[in-house]
Amino acid sequence: MLVIEDLQVELAGKLILKHIDMEIKPGETHILFGPNGSGKTSLLMTIMGYPQYKVVSGKIYFKGVDITNMPINERAKMGIGMSFQRPPTIRGLKIRQLVKICSGNGENMDVEALARAVNFVDFLDRDVNDGLSGGEIKRSELLQLMAQNPDLMMFDEPESGVDLENMELVGKIIAHLLEQEIHPKSTKPIRLQKRERRKMGLIITHTGHIMNYITASKGQVLYDGVLSCVENPREILKCIANIGYEECVRCILENNLRNGH
Amino acid sequence: MHIREQFKERALKAVDKKAAIGEDIDLSQYDKEAPPPKPLTDEELCALPQIERELLAMAGIDVTEKERGGTFFQKNVGVVHCDVKQEGIEVIPLKVALEKYDWIWDYYWKLVPVDADKYTAAAELELHDGYVIRALPGSKTIYPIQACMFMEKDNLQQNVHNIIIAEEDSELHIITGCATAHTTKRGAHIGISEFFVKKNAKLSFTMIHNWAENMHVRPRSAAQVEEGGLFLNNYICMKPVKSLQMYPTTHLVGPDAVARFYTILVGSPGSIYDVGGRIVLNYPGNRAEIVSRAISNGGTIIARGHLIGKSPDIKAHLECRGLILNGGIIHAIPELEGHVDGVEMSHEAAVGKIAQEEIFYLMARGLNEDEATATIVRGFLNVDIPGLPPQLKAEIDKAIEESDKDVM
Ligand SMILES: Nc1ncnc2c1ncn2[C@@H]1O[C@H](COP(=O)(O)OP(=O)(O)OP(=O)(O)O)[C@@H](O)[C@H]1O
Ligand SMILES: [Mg+2]
Numbered sequence: 001m002l003v004i005e006d007l008q009v010e011l012a013g014k015l016i017l018k019h020i021d022m023e024i025k026p027g028e029t030h031i032l033f034g035p036n037g038s039g040k041t042s043l044l045m046t047i048m049g050y051p052q053y054k055v056v057s058g059k060i061y062f063k064g065v066d067i068t069n070m071p072i073n074e075r076a077k078m079g080i081g082m083s084f085q086r087p088p089t090i091r092g093l094k095i096r097q098l099v100k101i102c103s104g105n106g107e108n109m110d111v112e113a114l115a116r117a118v119n120f121v122d123f124l125d126r127d128v129n130d131g132l133s134g135g136e137i138k139r140s141e142l143l144q145l146m147a148q149n150p151d152l153m154m155f156d157e158p159e160s161g162v163d164l165e166n167m168e169l170v171g172k173i174i175a176h177l178l179e180q181e182i183h184p185k186s187t188k189p190i191r192l193q194k195r196e197r198r199k200m201g202l203i204i205t206h207t208g209h210i211m212n213y214i215t216a217s218k219g220q221v222l223y224d225g226v227l228s229c230v231e232n233p234r235e236i237l238k239c240i241a242n243i244g245y246e247e248c249v250r251c252i253l254e255n256n257l258r259n260g261h
Numbered sequence: 262m263h264i265r266e267q268f269k270e271r272a273l274k275a276v277d278k279k280a281a282i283g284e285d286i287d288l289s290q291y292d293k294e295a296p297p298p299k300p301l302t303d304e305e306l307c308a309l310p311q312i313e314r315e316l317l318a319m320a321g322i323d324v325t326e327k328e329r330g331g332t333f334f335q336k337n338v339g340v341v342h343c344d345v346k347q348e349g350i351e352v353i354p355l356k357v358a359l360e361k362y363d364w365i366w367d368y369y370w371k372l373v374p375v376d377a378d379k380y381t382a383a384a385e386l387e388l389h390d391g392y393v394i395r396a397l398p399g400s401k402t403i404y405p406i407q408a409c410m411f412m413e414k415d416n417l418q419q420n421v422h423n424i425i426i427a428e429e430d431s432e433l434h435i436i437t438g439c440a441t442a443h444t445t446k447r448g449a450h451i452g453i454s455e456f457f458v459k460k461n462a463k464l465s466f467t468m469i470h471n472w473a474e475n476m477h478v479r480p481r482s483a484a485q486v487e488e489g490g491l492f493l494n495n496y497i498c499m500k501p502v503k504s505l506q507m508y509p510t511t512h513l514v515g516p517d518a519v520a521r522f523y524t525i526l527v528g529s530p531g532s533i534y535d536v537g538g539r540i541v542l543n544y545p546g547n548r549a550e551i552v553s554r555a556i557s558n559g560g561t562i563i564a565r566g567h568l569i570g571k572s573p574d575i576k577a578h579l580e581c582r583g584l585i586l587n588g589g590i591i592h593a594i595p596e597l598e599g600h601v602d603g604v605e606m607s608h609e610a611a612v613g614k615i616a617q618e619e620i621f622y623l624m625a626r627g628l629n630e631d632e633a634t635a636t637i638v639r640g641f642l643n644v645d646i647p648g649l650p651p652q653l654k655a656e657i658d659k660a661i662e663e664s665d666k667d668v669m
Contacts, residue, residue, distance in 0.1 A: 048625055072624035073633075082625060088618045092640030101636070102626045127640075144626060 001025050002047070002152055002200060007058035009039075009046050016042050018225040020058070024152070027194070029178055029201030029214060031233040034222035035245045040204045041085055043222065044154045047202075048082050049075045062152065081150030083141035085157055085204075089129045095140060096124040102147035109147065118143050118173055119166070134161025142173050152200040153177055159209045171213025174203075180214050208237040223249045264366055265359075268375045272385040275376035283506030283535050286477045288379065291418035291449050293387045295337040298413075306334070306342055312443065319663060320438020321469045321656040322409045328652050330404040331394075336411045337419065338389040349400025350433070352408075355391040355422055365393065368424045372455045372483035372512075380451045380479040384420045391421040391453070396431035396462070405434040405467075405653055410452065412476075413442040418449040425454065427462035427490070434650050435464075439478075440471040447475035447503075456484035458492045460515065465493040467653045469660050472502040474531065480507040488515025488544075493648055494522045496536070497660050501529035501560075508565060510539040517546035523646050524553040525661070528560025528589055537565025537594070542604075545574040552580045554642050557589030566608070567596040573603025583612035584641055 002024040009017035016039045024030055034040045046053040047060060049072040060068045067075055090098075096111050103109040115121045118139045126132070132140060138158055145153060155174065162170050175181055178199045182190055203210055211233060219233025221240075228249055239248040279285045301309075306324045309317075314324055326332055331345035331352045345352040358365045375385050392408055412419050427433040439450065450472070458464045472478060486492045492511060511520045522538040540549040551566040568577040583591035595608040615637050623633035642661050646654070 050621055071630075072621055073627055073629050076625055076627045084622070084625075088616060088622050090619050090622070090637060090640055092643035093636060097636075098623075098626065101623065101628060104627060148626060 001063065003061040004047075005059045005061075007046070007060065008056045009042060010054045010056050011042060011052060015056070016225050017046065020227050022220070022227065024200045024202060026200060027197035028217040029180070029203065031208070031211065031216045031219045032202060032204045032222060033206070033219060033233075033236055033240060038222045039225045040222050041156055044082060044156055044202065044204065047154065048072060048080060076148070076150070079151035080154075081145050081148045081152070082154040083138070083145055083156060083158055087129050087137065087141065089127065091127050091130060093128045094125050095128055095143075098128050099124070099143055099147045102144045114146050115143055117146065119169060135163055135166055138162055138170060139166065142170065142177075145177060146173070149177075151198065152202070155201070155203045157204050157206065159205065159207060167209060168213075171210060174201075174210065175214045178214060208233070211237075221245070221249055268370055268385050271376040272382040275382040276379055276386070278376070278378050278382065280378040280380065280479070280506065282508065283479070284504050284533065286449060286479070286504075288383060288418060288449065292414070292416050293418055293420070295414045295417055297339040298336040298341045301334070301341045303344070306332075316440045316442065316471065317409060317411070317438065319469070319660065320409060320440040320471050321436045321467070321660070322407050322438050326407075328404050329407045330402045331406040333392040333394070333406075333408040334411070335390055335392070335409065335421065337414050337417060340390055343392070345406070347402060347404070349397045349431075350402060350406060351393070351395040351397070352406060353393045355393055355424065356388075358393045358424070365424070368426065368455060368457060369422075370455075372485055373453055373481050377481060381453060381481050383418070384422055384451050384453045384481070387420050388422060389420050391423045393424045393426070394433070394435060395426040396428055396433035398428040399430045401432040402434050405436045405650060408435060408437040410437075410439045410450070411442070412440070412445050412448055412450065415445050416447055417445075418451065420451045422453040423455070424457075425464065425466065426457045427459060427464040429460045429462060431459075432463045433465075434653065436467045436469070436653055436656060438469045438471065441473040441476060445473050447473070449477045450479070452480045452482075454480065454482035456482065456492060458484065458486040458490040458518075460487045461489040462487075463491045463648070465495070465649060465653065467495040467649070467656065468497070469656065470498040470502070470505075471500045472498075472505075474501045475503050477503050478505040480509070482507070482509040484509070484511040484520070486511065486513050486515070486518040486520055489517045490515070490519070491648070492520045493646070494520070494538070495646060495649070495653075495657065496523070497525045497657060498534065498536075499525070499527040499660060499663070501532045502534070503531070504533045504535075506535040508537045508539060510541065512541045513543055513547040513549070516544040518544065519548040521550040522552065523644055524564070525642055525644070525657075526553070526555045526562055526564070528555065528557040528562040528591075530559030530589070532560035534560065535563040535565070537567065539567040539569070540577065541569045541571065542575040542577055543571050545572050547572065547575040549577040550580075551578075552644055553582070554644060555581075555583040555591050556638065556642070557583065557585045557591045558587050559589045561590045561592075563592045563594065565594045565596075567598070568606055568608075569598045569600070570604035570606050571600045573601055575604050577604075577606045579608035581608070581610040582641070584638070585612065585614055586638070
């Protein structure tokens with residue numbers, strides 16, 4: 001479980017996340033909406049532990065451990081992983097080597113087989129992110145997460161820049177990573193299959209396309225560093241599409257007040 | 262007067278001539294003589310003490326000669342082993358060649374002027390030995406030929422002269438290492454190398470240096486590449502040295518000739534490296550590339566590169582990247598010189614530190630900070646060298662792995 005309590009974060013001297021509360025239970029996937037510059041990426045980077053995002057107050061707990069001041073790699077070791085919106089280029093390091101690193105340098109790890117699943121075999125001997133197109137970067141990030149197999153997976157706009165054909169691939173891979181595939185032939189009832197899910201997800205999206213492939217338990221809207229939430233992400237998407245973020249957030253806030261939040 | 266006498270005469274006039282660049286070394290402080298070493302058979306070579314074999318291995322020399330087509334091994338002032346396993350390839354000690362073969366005079370001091378500076382002069386006046394490696398027309402090396410200059414005597418000034426000839430349509434791969442014994446603390450090494458790549462021949466020359474901390478090193482080389490020929494020159498030096506200065510020139514003297522230089526340097530504290538390459542493109546279709554990677558670990562590195570385009574329809578690129586890890590200086594001096602219309606020349610130089618963002622990214626994948634840094638450094642040093650045989654690629658990778666321990 002991921003628990004965030006009254007989190008305030010500064011970036012370059014500016015308060016960019018204000019009084020954030022959030023709870024992602026095992027098996028849950030949340031969708032994060034919000035206009036450009038509202039702080040979505042910042043929230044993910046803060047959870048991942050990037051030190052330039054300075055936590056000025058509040059706490060982050062993961063699996064019951066206070067990770068607020070934990071280095072990035074220790075969070076990764078605890079099972080937090082992320083697909084980055086704009087990952088850096090690392091010259092001379094091959095994607096193949098990075099995938100191995102993600103798997104904890106497992107000797108018997110079949111990089112090619114994993115790469116085949118995201119249609120990425122031809123890229124394995126390219127330098128990490130060097131000259132990759134927008135859609136290729138997404139698939140490279142997914143490939144790394146597949147090798148890493150963390151318990152909490154954060155995806156920063158996994159569908160932006162991805163063409164229609166690859167969108168289906170990306171969607172299915174994310175569903176697979178989050179253990180959301182339903183196996184109709186399994187002896188276990190579907191209800192039980194759902195209850196046995198342990199993976200947690202936090203997905204940033206502007207378009208909501210990803211929701212055609214996965215089921216999300218909650219949707220949240222980040223607006224100017226403030227988080228507000230309702231139960232159903234589809235409602236939020238509809239609301240944003242119809243009346244825009246500003247109106248939408250106001251309406252949600254009123255709703256929440258009426259419901260005693 | 263025999264041509265050798267003329268060389269000696271010119272050299273005598275240059276014994277005090279300072280080099281154009283680099284610290285001036287007082288050569289009078291070094292011994293020029295050492296007892297001639299005892300020649301070693303194949304078996305004796307394999308039976309060298311473990312510690313010596315390891316030193317040689319770090320310079321790319323495999324005493325078992327398993328994946329090597331031939332070996333030249335010089336210790337101090339003389340040859341200890343010289344053999345060749347492959348037909349069509351000749352490996353001859355230079356002094357033998359000077360005595361026995363007339364053709365050597367078409368090559369000896371043909372590209373490097375004997376009176377260039379006091380170092381070339383010393384190599385003529387107090388020549389110890391060196392090698393001649395020649396691939397006969399049409400012959401191709403299956404395994405690389407290895408050559409090693411080993412310095413065991415302390416305070417020695419080793420003077421060697423090498424001639425490398427790839428005859429028409431031949432393919433020749435050479436790995437050469439220079440190393441010093443653990444007992445050697447100080448000394449000087451002067452190495453003249455002249456490369457001749459003839460029509461449609463291909464020559465790759467990979468040099469790995471492992472010097473001692475108080476060594477001054479002054480290689481003086483030049484190359485000439487004829488029509489359709491390819492010269493691939495790799496230089497790796499990741500160990501401390503007092504000073505190292507070289508600026509070899511390659512002349513492309515026929516259409517479609519190609520030269521590519523790759524240099525990897527790690528500069529330790531107290532070391533000064535002044536290393537560059539110059540390529541002159543004289544004919545249409547000439548291509549040249551100079552790529553260097555320099556890491557300063559507290560030392561001083563001057564990375565030079567000079568491309569000279571004298572014909573239309575030539576292409577040349579210079580890429581020089583430096584990484585300052587633990588202090589030190591990296592000074593990149595890229596030069597482009599176009600003399601006619603229709604040249605296409607470019608350069609790219611960058612000196613900096615490891616980007617935090619790259620370290621964090623790898624940490625998010627589970628590496629700790631030191632592992633992430635090491636991974637990025639290894640990537641930085643990992644240049645793709647097209648056309649290099651796998652055994653030589655492996656030797657370069659090994660040298661880089663080895664240096665990791667020193668860099669971190
Ligand atoms: N290095 C920085 N210095 C100053 N401000 C920054 C820096 N990096 C980001 N910001 C600002 O922080 C705010 C939040 O950025 P963030 O990347 O979290 O937005 P986002 O919600 O992910 O937007 P988008 O939908 O465009 O990806 C923005 O106003 C951004 O300009
Ligand atoms: Mg963002």
